[in-house]
Amino acid sequence: MTDKSEIESLDLVVIGAGWSGLAALKTYRQIHPSASTCLVESASSVGGVWARDRLWDGLKANNMRGTYEYSDFPMDDSFGVKEGEHIPGHVVLAYLERYVEHFGLGESIRLGARVGVVEHVEGEGVEFPWRITYTLSSSPEGESSTETKVLRTRKLILATGLTSQPYLPHIPGQESFGAPVLHTSSMPQYHKSVVTNPSSRIAIYGATKSAWDAVYAAATAGASVDWIIRDNGHGPVWMSPAYVTPLKRWLEKLTATRLLQWFSPCIWNEPVADGGARVRGFLHGTWAGRKIVDAFWGVLRNDVETLNRFDAHPETKKLKPWISPFWVASGLSILNYPTDFFDLVTKTNKVRIHTDHITALDANGTIHLANSPPLLNIDALIVASGWKPTPEIEFRPATLPSELGFPSAPDPLPASLVAAADEEILRRFPRLKTRPVVDRPAPYTPLAQDAQSEAQALHPYRLTRFIVPVGKLAQERSIAFVGVPMTINTSLIAQTQALWVTAFFSNRLSLDDTVTETCPGDVASLLEKTTASTSPSTSPCESAPTQAEANVLWETALHTQFGVHRYPGGLGKRNPDFVFDAIPYVDVLLKDLGVSGVRKEGSGWKRFVEPCGVEDYRGVLGEWIASEGLQLGQERVY
Numbered sequence: 183m184t185d186k187s188e189i190e191s192l193d194l195v196v197i198g199a200g201w202s203g204l205a206a207l208k209t210y211r212q213i214h215p216s217a218s219t220c221l222v223e224s225a226s227s228v229g230g231v232w233a234r235d236r237l238w239d240g241l242k243a244n245n246m247r248g249t250y251e252y253s254d255f256p257m258d259d260s261f262g263v264k265e266g267e268h269i270p271g272h273v274v275l276a277y278l279e280r281y282v283e284h285f286g287l288g289e290s291i292r293l294g295a296r297v298g299v300v301e302h303v304e305g306e307g308v309e310f311p312w313r314i315t316y317t318l319s320s321s322p323e324g325e326s327s328t329e330t331k332v333l334r335t336r337k338l339i340l341a342t343g344l345t346s347q348p349y350l351p352h353i354p355g356q357e358s359f360g361a362p363v364l365h366t367s368s369m370p371q372y373h374k375s376v377v378t379n380p381s382s383r384i385a386i387y388g389a390t391k392s393a394w395d396a397v398y399a400a401a402t403a404g405a406s407v408d409w410i411i412r413d414n415g416h417g418p419v420w421m422s423p424a425y426v427t428p429l430k431r432w433l434e435k436l437t438a439t440r441l442l443q444w445f446s447p448c449i450w451n452e453p454v455a456d457g458g459a460r461v462r463g464f465l466h467g468t469w470a471g472r473k474i475v476d477a478f479w480g481v482l483r484n485d486v487e488t489l490n491r492f493d494a495h496p497e498t499k500k501l502k503p504w505i506s507p508f509w510v511a512s513g514l515s516i517l518n519y520p521t522d523f524f525d526l527v528t529k530t531n532k533v534r535i536h537t538d539h540i541t542a543l544d545a546n547g548t549i550h551l552a553n554s555p556p557l558l559n560i561d562a563l564i565v566a567s568g569w570k571p572t573p574e575i576e577f578r579p580a581t582l583p584s585e586l587g588f589p590s591a592p593d594p595l596p597a598s599l600v601a602a603a604d605e606e607i608l609r610r611f612p613r614l615k616t617r618p619v620v621d622r623p624a625p626y627t628p629l630a631q632d633a634q635s636e637a638q639a640l641h642p643y644r645l646t647r648f649i650v651p652v653g654k655l656a657q658e659r660s661i662a663f664v665g666v667p668m669t670i671n672t673s674l675i676a677q678t679q680a681l682w683v684t685a686f687f688s689n690r691l692s693l694d695d696t697v698t699e700t701c702p703g704d705v706a707s708l709l710e711k712t713t714a715s716t717s718p719s720t721s722p723c724e725s726a727p728t729q730a731e732a733n734v735l736w737e738t739a740l741h742t743q744f745g746v747h748r749y750p751g752g753l754g755k756r757n758p759d760f761v762f763d764a765i766p767y768v769d770v771l772l773k774d775l776g777v778s779g780v781r782k783e784g785s786g787w788k789r790f791v792e793p794c795g796v797e798d799y800r801g802v803l804g805e806w807i808a809s810e811g812l813q814l815g816q817e818r819v820y
């Protein structure tokens with residue numbers, strides 16, 4: 183092993199090469215073509231969750247062709263996917279690689295570069311406030327070597343995503359289990375040797391979409407599957423057919439239709455493009471309106487349950503979700519399998535479902551369950567246990583994770599502000615006061631009691647617009663997050679956030695001017711008292727906040743805390759979690775940028791009843807450039 187150290191100074195560094203990171207790099211380079219840029223990615227290819235080493239045969243996106251692409255780079259017939267087909271994982275990777283090639287991004291991308299430390303350098307007049315240390319691995323002539331490199335940069339974009347670091351809790355006895363215990367992200371490594379080996383007996387623990395994928399892959403290959411769905415967990419994820427409602431509408435398009443979005447409570451202030459302020463006010467602010475909303479979600483729930491025929495067989499009944507779809511968001515997944523998944527449960531003896539939980543593992547591949555006989559001779563245990571809430575990077579100084587708003591760090595927002603936001607959210611949306619009824623067989627118990635568990639998040643990500651940290655870092659305009667929202671509208675949000683961040687970094691966008699919530703006087707007084715009584719290192723403001731600063735903090739508290747109440751059946755406690763909220767969120771970002779969110783041409787009614795697609799957002803970058811009176815490359819970042 184060789185160890186080298188060198189420092190390189192750059193205008194922009196992006197960490198992460200998924201949908202959001204690539205869009206951020208491309209957009210920034212288009213506006214600032216002479217800027218020095220670098221994207222570092224630990225994997226051996228671009229793609230993020232679709233990176234080459236995370237793919238396996240049969241893996242597909244929930245999205246069909248036409249909804250999983252950037253608006254300025256359509257997925258054409260050359261990719262081999264027809265209209266109405268779900269996109270295979272290897273095609274998603276090929277698309278992103280071709281995107282890199284088309285826009286000439288390759289020269290800025292460094293693969294196999296694992297970031298170990300991100301350090302914020304404070305001080306007046308500091309030109310490069312961020313220092314990134316990473317190791318670059320290579321294998322020349324079969325010999326592994328590692329170089330340590332250091333970057334310092336004016337601007338930093340964290341695009342590590344939400345599925346970058348698998349969370350695998352410790353299960354008692356796993357050291358002596360005698361068989362692999364692996365996270366679903368490790369399936370490619372064991373796919374052919376164990377998972378799809380017809381002689382294997384596989385246990386799968388969990389009921390997320392990745393667990394369903396693992397069950398399908400193993401069972402269709404002939405392996406024997408014991409599927410353990412925790413009786414003290416969240417229960418089976420909602421798995422919907424691609425076309426739903428009595429009108430058989432494409433689910434991805436359904437969630438992007440403005441008329442239907444009005445039936446979902448949304449805290450973002452009324453964007454111009456939505457046009458449904460009065461309707462929303464009636465639906466969510468009156469008793470009669472809330473009854474209509476409940477009926478809408480009841481129809482959606484009944485349609486999915488009927489199409490899947492959950493109650494038609496004792497085994498499929500075990501896959502019936504325990505919570506109304508009203509309370510979940512991006513956890514609403516799609517049955518994207520080439521054959522009927524439920525046939526594996528009802529017509530073969532390949533899949534046995536156990537509604538129980540693991541108490542311990544034992545030698546010779548034995549799994550002990552709390553209320554059932556032990557499972558013997560297991561060849562592998564695949565755990566669908568989610569992802570760590572923050573990237574596996576050391577952030578310095580010690581207070582930085584809190585300043586960045588990470589869910590595992592102390593909350594940068596005062597508790598009094600959060601409490602006031604909770605009260606205001608429930609005042610606006612009385613329906614959220616009634617917590618969801620969960621038909622759970624046993625009392626809920628987190629899978630593990632540590633801060634890296636999704637269930638143990640201390641608070642949601644505290645980011646203004648789900649992009650910028652609050653307080654001093656926002657004023658510095660040197661760091662931003664992209665890809666934090668959980669959504670099925672990945673590509674659209676990625677490209678919109680990329681433009682928003684570029685405008686923000688280019689001093690073309692002010693938080694003070696874009697927020698639309700006004701902090702109430704009593705809450706502003708609480709903020710002032712909190713600032714006066716806390717140290718600068720723990721306060722979001724160095725001094726008593728101005729009214730504009732208080733407005734930003736108040737809106738950030740409202741928007742981030744909203745998910746806690748809106749999506750307790752999803753990831754709302756930790757992340758912005760979107761289904762019917764995604765297009766209104768895009769509207770907010772476009773409004774900030776001074777770009778129209780009304781993308782449908784022709785009669786005004788079309789924008790309400792026709793779904794928004796990525797194709798409707800072609801030309802947004804050019805519109806923003808024209809509105810700012812810019813020419814490409816005219817602006818510099820400093």
